[in-house]
Amino acid sequence: MTAKLVQLTVxxxxxxxxxDGLISLQQVLREKLDYNTVKDGCTQGGCGACSVLVDGxxxxxxxxxxxxxxxxxxxxxxxxxxxxSAGVIQxxxxxxxxxxxxxxxxxxxxxxxxxxDENPTPSRDDIMEAISGNLCRCTGYLPIIEAVQSAAGKxxxxxxxx
Amino acid sequence: MAxxxxxxxxxVSYPIGMHLGGDPTGALVHATSGGNFVVAMSxxxxxxxxxxxxxQIAAEALGVPLDTVxxxxxxxxxxxxxxxTGASRTTHRAGNAVIAAAKEARSxxxxxxxxxxxxxxxxxxxxxxxxxxxxxxxxxxxxxxxxVQAGTFQFGKTIAGRGLxxxxxxxxxxxxxxxxxxxTQAHACTVAEVEVDTESGEVxxxxxxxxxxxxxxxxxxxxxxxxxxxxxxxxxxTLCETTAPYYPTTEHAPLDFLxxxxxxxxEMPEVECELxxxxxPSGPFGAKGVGEMVANSPxxxxxxxxxxxxxxxxxxxxxxxxxxxxxLDAQAAGAD
Numbered sequence: 001m002t003a004k005l006v007q008l009t010v011x012x013x014x015x016x017x018x019x020d021g022l023i024s025l026q027q028v029l030r031e032k033l034d035y036n037t038v039k040d041g042c043t044q045g046g047c048g049a050c051s052v053l054v055d056g057x058x059x060x061x062x063x064x065x066x067x068x069x070x071x072x073x074x075x076x077x078x079x080x081x082x083x084x085s086a087g088v089i090q091x092x093x094x095x096x097x098x099x100x101x102x103x104x105x106x107x108x109x110x111x112x113x114x115x116x117d118e119n120p121t122p123s124r125d126d127i128m129e130a131i132s133g134n135l136c137r138c139t140g141y142l143p144i145i146e147a148v149q150s151a152a153g154k155x156x157x158x159x160x161x162x
Numbered sequence: 163m164a165x166x167x168x169x170x171x172x173x174v175s176y177p178i179g180m181h182l183g184g185d186p187t188g189a190l191v192h193a194t195s196g197g198n199f200v201v202a203m204s205x206x207x208x209x210x211x212x213x214x215x216x217x218q219i220a221a222e223a224l225g226v227p228l229d230t231v232x233x234x235x236x237x238x239x240x241x242x243x244x245x246x247t248g249a250s251r252t253t254h255r256a257g258n259a260v261i262a263a264a265k266e267a268r269s270x271x272x273x274x275x276x277x278x279x280x281x282x283x284x285x286x287x288x289x290x291x292x293x294x295x296x297x298x299x300x301x302x303x304x305x306x307x308x309x310v311q312a313g314t315f316q317f318g319k320t321i322a323g324r325g326l327x328x329x330x331x332x333x334x335x336x337x338x339x340x341x342x343x344x345x346t347q348a349h350a351c352t353v354a355e356v357e358v359d360t361e362s363g364e365v366x367x368x369x370x371x372x373x374x375x376x377x378x379x380x381x382x383x384x385x386x387x388x389x390x391x392x393x394x395x396x397x398x399x400t401l402c403e404t405t406a407p408y409y410p411t412t413e414h415a416p417l418d419f420l421x422x423x424x425x426x427x428x429e430m431p432e433v434e435c436e437l438x439x440x441x442x443p444s445g446p447f448g449a450k451g452v453g454e455m456v457a458n459s460p461x462x463x464x465x466x467x468x469x470x471x472x473x474x475x476x477x478x479x480x481x482x483x484x485x486x487x488x489x490l491d492a493q494a495a496g497a498d
Contacts, residue, residue, distance in 0.1 A: 046419035097387050101209030128427045135419065138209050139387065140394030141427040 004067050010035070011079030019066040026050040026061035029076060037077035037106035041135075048134030051107035052076050058114035060133075077106040086113050089151040098147035100138030107134050112148045122152055163361035167368075168471025172462035173351040176455040179251030181342065184331035187252075188242030189259040191220065191267040192322035195314055197292075197307030198230045199267065204241035205256040207233075210453060211384035212252055218380055219257045219446050223264035224271075225288025226306050242326070250451035253380060254346060257446030258327035266323025271306065274313040274321065278304050346442040348450040349375040354463035358471045360490060363483030365468055367397050370460055372435045377442040377450030385437065385452050392456020393433045398425045399457060400464040402480050 003018040010033060017028055029038040029052065041049030043062045050061040053075040080086030089112050092098070099105040108131060115122055115130035122130065127148045128141075136144065179185050190202040201220050207213040213233040221228040235241060244256060269283070275294040276283035279302060287297045288306070295303035304312075313319045334341040355368040370393045379385045402423035407414050416422035441448025461479060468474070468481055474489050 042419045044418060044420060097383055099209075100211075100387060100391065132427055135424065135426075137395070138391050140390040140392070140433065141430050142390050142433065143387065145427070 006066050006070050008066070008069060008071075009073045011075060017066055021067075022065045023067075024062050025052070025054075025059075025064040025066050025069060025074065028066050029061055029074070035076045035078050039103055039106065041103070041107075046135075047104075048107045048111065048131075049104055051110040051134065053110060053114060056117070058111060077109055080109075080113060085116055085151070085155055088154050089113060089116070089148070092147040092151040092154065093144075096143045096147040096150060098139060098143040104134055104136040104138075108136065108144055112151065115148070116152055116155060120152060120156060122148070124149070163359075165357050165359050166471040167355065167357050168467045168469070169353065169355050170463045170466025170468070170470050171351065171353050172459045172466060174349065174455065174458045176250060176348045176350065176458060178254050178346050178348055178451040179249050179329060180245065181329055181332045181345065182334070185245050185251065185255060185329040185345075186326060187244045187255040187259050188324075188326040189216075189256060189263045190242050190322070190324055191224070191260070191263040192320070193267065193271065193310040193313070194232075195311065197305070197310045198232055199224055199226060199264075200232045200234050201260055201263070202241050203233070203235045203256060203260070204238045204244035205252045206236055206244075206247040208247065210388060211381060212247065212256070214384065215253055215380045216256060216260050219260050220264045221290075222447065223261045224268050225290055225294075227290065227292050230292065230306070248454060250348065250453040250455045252453070253449050253451045254442070254445050255327050255329070257380070257449060258444075259325035261325065261446050262327065263323040263325030266325070267321055268323070270319065270321045270323065271309055271313070274317055274319055275304050275309045277317060278309065278312055346377065346444050346450045348377065348452065348455055350455060350459040352459040352463040354460065354467040356464060356467040356471060358468055358486065360472070360486075363486035363490075365401055365464075365481065365483075365486070367401075367429070367431050367464055367467075369431050370397075370433050370463070372433070372459065373438060374435055374452065375438040375440055376452040377445050378439050378448035379437060380447065380449050382437070386435070388452050388456050389435045390433050393460050394425070394430055396457040396460035397429060397431075397464065398423075400461050400479050400481060401425060401429075402482060404480050 003020045006017045006019045008015045026038055029035040038061055039049035041047035045060045045063045052059055052061045055073050089109050111131050111134050127145050191199055193199055205212055216233050217228055217231040220231045272283040272286045275286055281296055285297050286294055288294050292306050293303050310321055313321045329345045332342040352370055352372040354370050357366045357368055405415055406412055442450045469476055
């Protein structure tokens with residue numbers, strides 16, 4: 001099979017990827033480009049640990065063949081560190097002890113970021129729905145819900161994570 | 163067909179750690195030339211906060227600031243022995259080893275400071291902020307960092323300590339079953355409320371209210387994290403999780419997250435817990451342990467609540483909708 005050359009923008013940087021067959025966005029981000037927040041969890045869309053933003057929309061990187069992403073803009077947690085709302089979400093995760101082993105955390109924060117971009121004043125049910133595709137084996141979810149609620153409150157007050 | 167509610171209770175007495183083959187864990191503490199203290203061990207931080215708890219214990223026993231303690235762990239090729247991070251044992255076992263190592267290192271540190279200040283080491287105190295001073299004479303002091311450097315460059319003394327905590331082997335007497343399992347015991351009691359749909363067999367856990375007695379809490383925020391996480395894991399184990407749904411055969415064994423049923427965020431009820439602290443005489447600063455045991459009382463409490471709601475006597479987990487519907491069918495057949 002011949003490789004197809006695909007151009008992506010990852011966290012603002014232009015990348016040219018030789019995409020063989022069904023190689024996934026998760027494999028490219030983690031193994032070729034060293035974005036280690038994109039976890040290799042189940043590789044079948046069942047755990048949410050590889051969540052990223054593709055053109056601003058929440059996506060599971062393990063289910064996306066790179067060959068179909070020509071021209072796409074990809075954002076991983078590494079790319080969000082400098083933007084304001086992700087910093088506030090991270091701070092809230094720390095304050096509410098919403099991370100234990102940390103394996104789900106980057107996917108959780110990406111899902112929370114996608115939610116808050118679309119709905120700055122989510123209800124508890126909205127938050128539960130937004131993170132329902134992200135498995136966490138440690139926390140029992142309650143601290144994560146609290147962290148996202150708290151981040152939403154801070155962002156509504158104009159917090160910029162500085 | 164209806165939705166029926168029930169309440170169930172269960173209590174556990176949990177012996178911390180293992181004993182049948184002996185249960186040792188070690189720690190080594192040494193000062194760096196920069197004035198920090200490294201605690202070398204092999205117990206693992208898998209998210210429960212072991213590094214935080216061990217750093218708190220080491221800082222307290224050394225008498226130095228928390229942020230000057232570095233926990234170096236996770237590699238059994240290079241660290242002192244740990245019998246395993248499990249059985250709710252690590253706070254108790256490794257904590258005791260860290261205290262022993264830290265005490266020996268503290269003693270070596272105070273010996274050097276005593277030479278520097280030309281006083282007896284027995285008269286020295288630490289302020290926990292990085293200074294050592296003569297008791298009652300705070301101006302007669304040296305910093306911990308200066309002391310460590312003097313130990314290295316002036317006096318040629320290593321500031322370090324060894325700790326090994328061993329709960330000895332206590333095999334069961336084959337005649338009587340007698341053994342000594344409890345170096346220390348933690349306790350928990352959970353009350354569960356459930357609602358069962360008798361048509362679908364589905365169970366909703368409405369609330370889990372627990373009391374825990376785990377000795378002194380070294381870090382209450384981390385304790386709460388264990389209890390809430392354990393409550394969720396218990397709901398999954400009770401209602402759906404199994405690696406062998408047709409045990410003892412392995413047929414239909416789930417091999418991935420799509421087929422291994424876990425309850426999700428929406429199934430998580432509010433979890434309330436009260437902590438009672440009866441310090442353990444054998445524990446590090448009175449601590450016992452709170453790890454594995456956090457799933458132990460919620461599971462039977464939820465099963466008892468289901469039995470209470472439906473007047474059944476289920477005693478195996480998971481209590482899936484299939485199990486409930488078959489039990490209700492048998493109950494109806496028995497009543498005919």
